[in-house]
Amino acid sequence: MQKFIFTADWHLRASVPICRSEKQDEWLVFMEKVVSDVINIAEKNGADIIIAGDIFHTYKVPSYVLNMLLDKMLCSEIIFYIIPGQHDLWGHNEKELTKYSSYGTLELLAKDKRTNIRLAKDYFAYLPYGGEEVAGKKDSDMLIMHRLIYSDSFLPKDPHSAEEILKRYPYSVIISGDNHRGFVYERDGRKLIVPGCLTVQSSDFKDYKPSVVLYDSSSKETTRHLVYNKAENIIDEHIGDKENDKFSSFIVILKSENKFNLSFEDNVKQALENETNMDVKMKKEIIYYLKKGVDYDSRGI
Helix, strand or coil, rough: CCEEEEEECCCEECCCCCCCCCCHHHHHHHHHHHHHHHHHHHHCCCCCEEEECCCCCCCCHHHHHHHHHHHHHCCCCCCCCECCHHHHHHHCCCCHHHCCCHHHHHHHHCCCCCEEEHHHHHCEEEEECCCCCCEEEECCCCEEEEECCEEECCCCCCCHHHHHHHHCCCEEEEEEECCCCCEEECCCEEEEECCCCCCCHHHCCCCEEEEEEEECCCCEEEEECCCCCCHHHHHHCCCCCCHHHHHHHHHHHHHHHCCCCCCHHHHHHHHHHHHHCCCCCHHHHHHHHHHHCHHHCCCCC
């Protein structure tokens, strides 16, 4: 039986995130150390690595970022199973993936079985980004996706809750990227694992400790392993300098509701129902951050 390191949302990039104090060269060194740490954890535990999307922060990164990753991957003997996230995709779709994106370079290398890079969909069940139908090796007991999923549910039969995802897709283990706050949700012996982000790139996550999840397929046990993280380099001096218009507009809507009552839940539901120019994913993010008590105007994104 195999062991796997589950990880996602690496968001490798050339530019230094606004919430970090590193200089350009220091940021590149930091990313390299993070990638090395993940590989070291996998090697020490005799595990292969599954990356559930958003390896890169943008669909195309400079060659030195891509080459750093390839050097680390190809010099290891472990197997890397990969899927794309929306940040890896040109136009947020998988068409002509190998033509335009840096992630596409990884897919091209995966075609050569002499390398240690594999397309996860050739070995496990796979839910394409933005899709509802399972593809890949459907008879696997493991499903991999990149979708924003929450550990708890705010609305009845919330399609983005861990409980509903487990109901909809009858797999023993489901791994998903996109939610940067990792968690493991278990129900009736089945697990939904969200590894969380690998690098902190928002000041809201200043106290968050990035990690990977080690999964033993024989014992079905999961254990978290912290990864290299220079928390002292995460800053919040930039708060208030940037504004997210969609979130700010929604707060205005909440404040201007004529029928505002004392129930927080009812107020949010009513405002969301009345807002028609916002997609479902954005509404779910609003619900998530409101529950966490985050000020949208100071998310630093």
